[in-house]
Amino acid sequence: MSKVKDKIDYSSMPDERGHFGVYGGIFASETLMQALDELKEAYQNSISDKAFQAGFDADLAHYVGRPSPLYHAERLSKEIGGAQIYLKREDLNHTGAHKINNTIGQALLAKAMGKKRVIAETGAGQHGVATATVAARFGMECVVYMGAEDIIRQAPNVYRMKLLGAKVVPVTSGSKTLKDALNEAMRDWVTNVDDTFYIIGTVAGPHPYPAMVRDFQAIIGREARQQMQDQTGRLPDALVACIGGGSNAIGLFHPFLADDSVEMYGVEAAGDGLETGRHAAPLCAGKPGVLHGNRTYLMEDKDGQIIETHSVSAGLDYPGVGPEHAWLKDIGRVNYVAATDKEALSAFHQLTRVEGIIPALESSHAVAYGMKLAAEMSPDQNIIVNLSGRGDKDINTIAKIEGIEL
Amino acid sequence: MSRLKACFERLSAESKKALIPYVMTGDPHPDVTLPLMHAMVEAGANIIELGAPFSDPMADGPVIQAAAERSLEFHTSLHDVFAIAKQFREKDDQTPIVMMGYLNPIEVMGYQSFAKLAAENGIDGVITVDMPPEEAEDYIVALKEYQIDPIFLIAPTTTEERMQKIAAVASGFVYYVSLKGVTGAATLDVAGVVERVNLIRQYMDLPIGVGFGINNAETAASVSSCADAVVVGSAIVNRMAAQKDKKTEQTAIIVKDVTDLLKSMREAMDAK
Numbered sequence A: 001m002s003k004v005k006d007k008i009d010y011s012s013m014p015d016e017r018g019h020f021g022v023y024g025g026i027f028a029s030e031t032l033m034q035a036l037d038e039l040k041e042a043y044q045n046s047i048s049d050k051a052f053q054a055g056f057d058a059d060l061a062h063y064v065g066r067p068s069p070l071y072h073a074e075r076l077s078k079e080i081g082g083a084q085i086y087l088k089r090e091d092l093n094h095t096g097a098h099k100i101n102n103t104i105g106q107a108l109l110a111k112a113m114g115k116k117r118v119i120a121e122t123g124a125g126q127h128g129v130a131t132a133t134v135a136a137r138f139g140m141e142c143v144v145y146m147g148a149e150d151i152i153r154q155a156p157n158v159y160r161m162k163l164l165g166a167k168v169v170p171v172t173s174g175s176k177t178l179k180d181a182l183n184e185a186m187r188d189w190v191t192n193v194d195d196t197f198y199i200i201g202t203v204a205g206p207h208p209y210p211a212m213v214r215d216f217q218a219i220i221g222r223e224a225r226q227q228m229q230d231q232t233g234r235l236p237d238a239l240v241a242c243i244g245g246g247s248n249a250i251g252l253f254h255p256f257l258a259d260d261s262v263e264m265y266g267v268e269a270a271g272d273g274l275e276t277g278r279h280a281a282p283l284c285a286g287k288p289g290v291l292h293g294n295r296t297y298l299m300e301d302k303d304g305q306i307i308e309t310h311s312v313s314a315g316l317d318y319p320g321v322g323p324e325h326a327w328l329k330d331i332g333r334v335n336y337v338a339a340t341d342k343e344a345l346s347a348f349h350q351l352t353r354v355e356g357i358i359p360a361l362e363s364s365h366a367v368a369y370g371m372k373l374a375a376e377m378s379p380d381q382n383i384i385v386n387l388s389g390r391g392d393k394d395i396n397t398i399a400k401i402e403g404i405e406l
Numbered sequence B: 001m002s003r004l005k006a007c008f009e010r011l012s013a014e015s016k017k018a019l020i021p022y023v024m025t026g027d028p029h030p031d032v033t034l035p036l037m038h039a040m041v042e043a044g045a046n047i048i049e050l051g052a053p054f055s056d057p058m059a060d061g062p063v064i065q066a067a068a069e070r071s072l073e074f075h076t077s078l079h080d081v082f083a084i085a086k087q088f089r090e091k092d093d094q095t096p097i098v099m100m101g102y103l104n105p106i107e108v109m110g111y112q113s114f115a116k117l118a119a120e121n122g123i124d125g126v127i128t129v130d131m132p133p134e135e136a137e138d139y140i141v142a143l144k145e146y147q148i149d150p151i152f153l154i155a156p157t158t159t160e161e162r163m164q165k166i167a168a169v170a171s172g173f174v175y176y177v178s179l180k181g182v183t184g185a186a187t188l189d190v191a192g193v194v195e196r197v198n199l200i201r202q203y204m205d206l207p208i209g210v211g212f213g214i215n216n217a218e219t220a221a222s223v224s225s226c227a228d229a230v231v232v233g234s235a236i237v238n239r240m241a242a243q244k245d246k247k248t249e250q251t252a253i254i255v256k257d258v259t260d261l262l263k264s265m266r267e268a269m270d271a272k
Helices: A030-048 A050-064 A074-080 A099-112 A126-138 A148-153 A155-163 A177-189 A210-216 A219-232 A249-255 A323-332 A341-355 A361-375 A391-403 B003-013 B030-042 B062-072 B077-089 B103-109 B110-121 B138-147 B162-167 B190-201 B217-224 B234-241 B250-271
Strands: A069-071 A084-089 A116-120 A141-147 A167-171 A196-198 A237-243 A263-271 A288-290 A296-297 A336-338 A382-387 B018-024 B049-051 B096-103 B125-128 B149-151 B174-177 B208-211 B230-231
Touching: A030 A050, A030 A099, A030 A177, A030 A210, A030 B162, A050 A099, A069 A219, A074 A084, A074 A341, A074 A361, A084 A336, A084 A361, A099 A116, A099 A196, A099 A219, A099 A249, A099 B250, A116 A177, A116 B049, A116 B250, A126 A141, A126 B138, A141 A148, A141 A177, A148 A167, A155 A167, A155 B103, A167 A177, A167 A336, A177 A196, A210 A219, A210 A323, A219 A249, A219 A382, A237 A361, A237 B217, A249 A263, A249 A323, A249 A382, A263 A341, A263 A361, A263 A382, A288 B003, A288 B103, A288 B234, A336 A341, A341 A361, A341 A391, A361 A382, A361 A391, A361 B062, A361 B096, A391 B149, B003 B018, B003 B103, B003 B208, B018 B030, B018 B062, B018 B190, B018 B208, B030 B077, B030 B250, B049 B062, B062 B234, B077 B096, B077 B110, B077 B230, B110 B138, B138 B149, B174 B190, B190 B208, B190 B217, B217 B250, B230 B250, B234 B250
Parallel strands: A084 A382, A116 A141, A116 A196, A141 A167, A237 A263, A237 A382, A263 A336, B018 B049, B018 B230, B049 B096, B096 B125, B125 B149, B174 B208, B208 B230
Antiparallel strands: A069 A084, A288 A296
């Protein structure tokens, strides 16, 4: 990491209008500008509002079940024979993924702003479930937009959302996946902007979303930093997290950015392989552009049209990525790599068998790369892999791939 | 003088309002767009809003998104939009063309190259839906260098403070989005529109176009009583969509359907 100058003040990003270097910003239609302004103000006020922060912390402790453990996967580490792998167990949160850290925060903001209706987009369904959950908890009306394709891939989560009282709206436009659900949620917000709060599930979208979601997710990294020092007496040597939009990764990375000794790896979905073009890895194989309210790396064709992505994991199947990641890539602070469907599936089985932990397919990408990295390191080094979600939701997908009838 | 400025001055001298139809380039087939543009002018259109398709048109409703998808089946690019504009100019050097689209295709081309090519091919103004004035500094510089008017939207939610910000950078005209929501949404509250348009006039001298929710002659006429221009989008695109699978005489049928609508609007607007 010699490229990184210690002069960079990571905590000062983004600027007033949401820029991380040339990335981020507010590229939204005029109808939303006022709503984004109000949101920015509410979010900024909440940062210094002790009562708000105390309410957030209390919910994280008593409703989500934080802190989530940092677990030393000893058997897995031994089997690989390299660095020690520690798993940050976001899968043990209420609703089974890191997503709820953010939805609690945004729902509290919605409440503070007097909004009675929340909407969300979802890919894997984890963010939809986390939104439906907090909507139930706070007594708010909830509508979740989900690609028709994803509704099939993630049927258990669709049912979960309905049980929680949310209305799940299938999106049949475009590629019928996460990006199209985001378009549709944005349209709902434009139409119902007076009474509706849009809970975006990742560190993308127009400012203040990338910064706000990061701040709500940074609890992951703050805890992990403390836990690692408590357990090993020092900082980890490397961090690994999967990247769709990038919220679990930025949540883990952000509190460590100023620690130069800590290497970071963001793992994108290589799908069938980066060389095939059938993947969802804009940082590894895309170009900068503007989509969904911010400037960032995108999967696009020569004319600037967004191209369809492919990943076995619905949660990573997104053609963009949070703008802070785009910036961290360009300044060289974080390494962005990719794991294929095949590697993720193999990691899924290995972790399940060796540690008795069933990881989400999204998180399996991080596990796959983490194991590869560990093998190149020595046993006295430590890696934290963010286990962003549990895999129960994926068992139908996996059984189907492997030709097993449930 | 720019074509847009000349157009509004001409209409003003005749005490008429501008009728601005929107068509998506290449929808439902690339061969339809050019003859339709000429026919629309004959039917009473004063300015043509030429859509550039984008894969993720998040400010538009399902009608325009479907039009973009139909157009993208033929891989319609900004170069195709320019080519249509250039061909149009061979017969019509007076009717302004305003391109409407999303930022990413323009980003990929680069603001300078985009502005240069747009100007060379006879495009007079550009509306980029997801480009607010706050991010638009370089974009505006590039457009103005080539005498292209950057046209901005004003929404029902736009504050007076923002109206001033928009007034400082906009030229050509401003486009008042008369409904919260996306294109092609429900019906229009005309009294509310009058109130907003009058408010906007306090902050700028530019002509004001009103669009979203105008789908018949009656609404067009009542909106034109307060606005300088009436924009008709989804009502036209719906007529194109209805003929999308037509194999023969597709252009002729679309031209008839669309010009019938425009003629009725023109007549009602002029009768006011």
